[in-house]
Amino acid sequence: MKFENKQLILAGKFKAGDKGVIVKQMIEMAGGNVKENLTVSKETAYVVLGAKGSSTWKNKKCPQAIEAEKRQKKGQDITVVSEETLFSALSSEGVTKDKWSIEYKELLSKGFDQIEKATKEIDWVLDSSSHTLLIENDHLPDLLGMLEDAQITGFRFPIPSKDERAQSWKQSTEAIIGDDSEGDIRASEYSPEDLVKILPWGPRIGEIERIVAPKLTEVPPALFAWTKELKEVELPVVRVIRNGAFYECTSLETIKMPEVVFIGSGSFCQCRSLSCKLVLSRLESLGATAFSNCEKLPSFTTASEGRKRADGKEVQGTGYTIRNIGNFAFINCNNLKSVGFSKEDILLGKECFHRCESLPDDIRALGDEAFAKELAEKQ
Structure with a gap:
């Protein structure tokens, strides 16, 4: 052979x-x-x-x-x-296995050297009194991607390929929606222990209750996953949230990201305490399972939020920005009572509002109809 x-x-x-x-x-x-x-x-x-x-x-x-x-x-x-x-x-x-062992150890050493060098470039400080992690960078390294490049297998999940990471937020609809859940990044297969080992604030991750990154434009995959005590996130200029970025931050209540355009698969999955009204007036694409199991999430809209002019008169937003909502994006969001998007100008993934018991029946049915249509086409 x-x-x-x-x-x-x-x-x-x-x-x-x-x-x-x-x-x-x-x-x-x-x-x-x-x-x-x-x-x-x-x-x-x-x-x-x-x-x-x-x-x-x-x-x-x-x-x-x-x-x-x-x-x-x-x-x-x-x-x-x-x-x-x-x-x-x-x-x-x-x-032979012996040869593999030698080369693999060399790859491990090289990979972690690169990661250590990259993390030293992160400008961060964790204030002990306010429990706030302040990050001053406008760009952060894709640490999981670096592990993949070094062929390190310390993670148990399908890391996005180099080509996927190289794409901008203007990905194809197929890549965002996915044919089925097998194509989604399931952050539940990440290893929290491994993440702690490579994050510069890893040893103090249990102290973080608030994250502020005033200049950051993109959050890499799984960077803040499993930050269990995290309650508030402020990302005023971020445009891209990558897969699993805040996966299972179970204490997270509030997120502020007014400029976000793309939210990847599983980004806020299992954030069960998330209870703020989401007004994402620039969002265009929402990945599969992005807000799944966010049981307290009350509302989601991409309409421009009403604002006041100098004379005090309120001006209503015009139109909706979002064009894609991925498979199972809001599944099990039991408290979700309202969503804002244009039904005539959007591509919905299957069962995107499945088990959202507080939504009107016609809205919940939209994702189910997308699923039924997909099955019919396959038959």
Whole structure:
């Protein structure tokens, strides 16, 4: 078996420390390209299963195995091998577990050196009396992306690819809405302990009750996830909130981000204490599960907020800005009583208002209709 310029697919998803992660990196050392899911390829695809003739393959319980069999029937050149055969082939290519261990440790060392250098450039101070984390930077490093670049596998979630991170907030509708929940970043698979290790304020994360970043324009993925005591966030000029940025900040009550244009998947998911009225008058795209399980969230609108002129007369906002609301964006927001957007000029993800029991029936039905339409098109 030759690995150079071949596509290999490992059955199942692999978590940190699992054998699958090691196998994946060893295959890449041998010149192979490893994918977690089968994709169309002109090259031979080797499907690696748990063991030769495993029950997973025989009973067709593994999605990759099912797909492999379909493609074999269509005549595509796919080879199914066992782990034993794979390790033997890797050894013949000069790639052993000992060699992997040495190179992997070097990558770890290099990666954490880069992260340490990047974190030293963050201008931050945590005031002990007010419990306020003040960040003076206008830009912050994508620490999770740096881990991915260094091929460090200390995290158990699908980190966005380099291409996804390189895109501006003007992403395609497909990337924002997603075909299904499998494409979403599920911050619940992050490791809080690993985040604490790389954040400069990590050892004091339990002290943070307020975050103020007056110059920051973009929040990187998962940067403030699991800041459990956080109650208030002020981001006056931020335009982009990346995936999982404030995931499971369970004490968060208030967020101020009047200039935000893009909010990524899972950004405020599980922020169960969030109880402020959200008026995001510049928001254009809202990612999947962005505010899911925010049980106390009362309202959400993208209409321009009423303002007063110099003579004191109130001027009402004109129109709505948002164009995309992702899959399950507000699922389980039981207290959500009103939402503001134009039904004629928006693309809704499936079940985006599912189980929002306080919303009118016609609004809750919108996401369900989007789901039904998707199913009908697939059939």
